[in-house]
Amino acid sequence: MSHGHGVVGNGVTMTPRPVRVLTALLLATALATVVVEALTFWYAPEHGFGFAVRTVWALVRTLGWLILISQVRRARATAKPLSLILTMTTLFAVGRLIVPPSGRPPLPGVLGFGVLTLLCLTVVVLLYRHPAVDAHLVHQPRRPVLTREGISLREAPPGDPWVLTARLASFSYSPLMLVPALIAAGTLRHRPEWTLAVILWILAGIAVSYAALLSAFFLRRGSHRARIALTSITLAVLAFDLPLCHVLLGLDGLVRDGSPLVVAATLTLYALRRIARTSTRAAAPA
Incomplete structure (x- = not known):
């Protein structure tokens, strides 16, 4: 056995x-x-x-x-x-x-x-x-x-479990952005002045999926630039999504729809940090 x-x-x-x-x-x-x-x-x-x-x-x-x-x-x-x-x-x-x-x-x-x-x-x-x-x-x-x-x-x-974690967590950015964006789209009839912002929000949610996929591909190959790129994408996603959640959906929407994204981003950043530590130890002379 x-x-x-x-x-x-x-x-x-x-x-x-x-x-x-x-x-x-x-x-x-x-x-x-x-x-x-x-x-x-x-x-x-x-x-x-x-x-x-x-x-x-x-x-x-x-x-x-x-x-x-x-x-x-x-x-x-x-x-x-x-x-x-x-x-x-x-x-x-x-x-x-x-x-x-x-x-x-x-x-x-x-x-x-x-x-x-x-x-x-x-x-x-x-x-x-x-x-x-x-x-x-x-x-x-x-x-x-x-x-x-x-x-x-x-x-x-x-595979490296932290690489897998960072890849999968970053893949969740797109749906976690699109859900509040679609909810905000349902409120545009009462405030049409935010139409352009919601359209950009939806487009950003779609674009993030491709950016995360490309970064994850090179991350799997151990690219240092891929780690930097995925970190930058994560911070940009938070800076873009959370203010829109608060402005268009209120504090309730920020808690309901922003919190899952914060958790996914935190998990991605922690995994990237662990990957960096592993790479540093592997590159250090014996």
């Missing part, structure tokens, strides 16, 4: 029990997300355009948990940072639906959010702390490699 995978007769590999439990928890988390959103929608005092946009975004996050299940089953190293980012963004996305603009949130929604929080934290702990799960993710699938002798299968080397 290997450290991360059990072998049952005829060389058939059996998934470790903790990994199977983790998969079940991920399914339960995806289901809990949908249930809490349904309860929130049912008890919401009003269903405006902003509420609809936030609800759709929260539902889209559910697909992320299904992707995470696939990553875990395929023993991908991206499962760890993806779980961390999904946990933070899901709790923010669902939490801002539960809290109404005024008054107290409904008790069923609060209880459901508590269950969802417990499931999310359990998933993260299992992925980062359980040795069997860690061994399962360290085991990388074999990929075809062209050699002089022909095509052979070699085990792909695991």
Whole structure:
């Protein structure tokens, strides 16, 4: 029996029990997300355009948990940072639906959010702390490699977890910008003077996705300039998005829609700092 995978007769590999439990928890988390959103929608005092946009975004996050299940089953190293980012963004996305603009949130929604929080934290702990799960993710699938002798299968080397974290966290900038921008677009009939600002906001949200993708590509190759570029993009995104959230959506919008972006940006900057430290130690003479 290997450290991360059990072998049952005829060389058939059996998934470790903790990994199977983790998969079940991920399914339960995806289901809990949908249930809490349904309860929130049912008890919401009003269903405006902003509420609809936030609800759709929260539902889209559910697909992320299904992707995470696939990553875990395929023993991908991206499962760890993806779980961390999904946990933070899901709790923010669902939490801002539960809290109404005024008054107290409904008790069923609060209880459901508590269950969802417990499931999310359990998933993260299992992925980062359980040795069997860690061994399962360290085991990388074999990929075809062209050699002089022909095509052979070699085990792909695991990626730097902080590089993966920075890449995935930066990929979330675009949707986290577009959600408040679309909500603000729904208010333009009352203040058309902000039309140009909202259009630029939407275009910036789309452009950030390409900028982050390009920086992440070179970051994977260990480029120092890519780290600087991604840091600059992160700071520019915060400087551009947060003031617009406050001006066009008010303090409530800043908290609801700006906080998830701040968390994603903080995670990206921390990951970039860890990458820089690793690169410095690797470059230091022995």
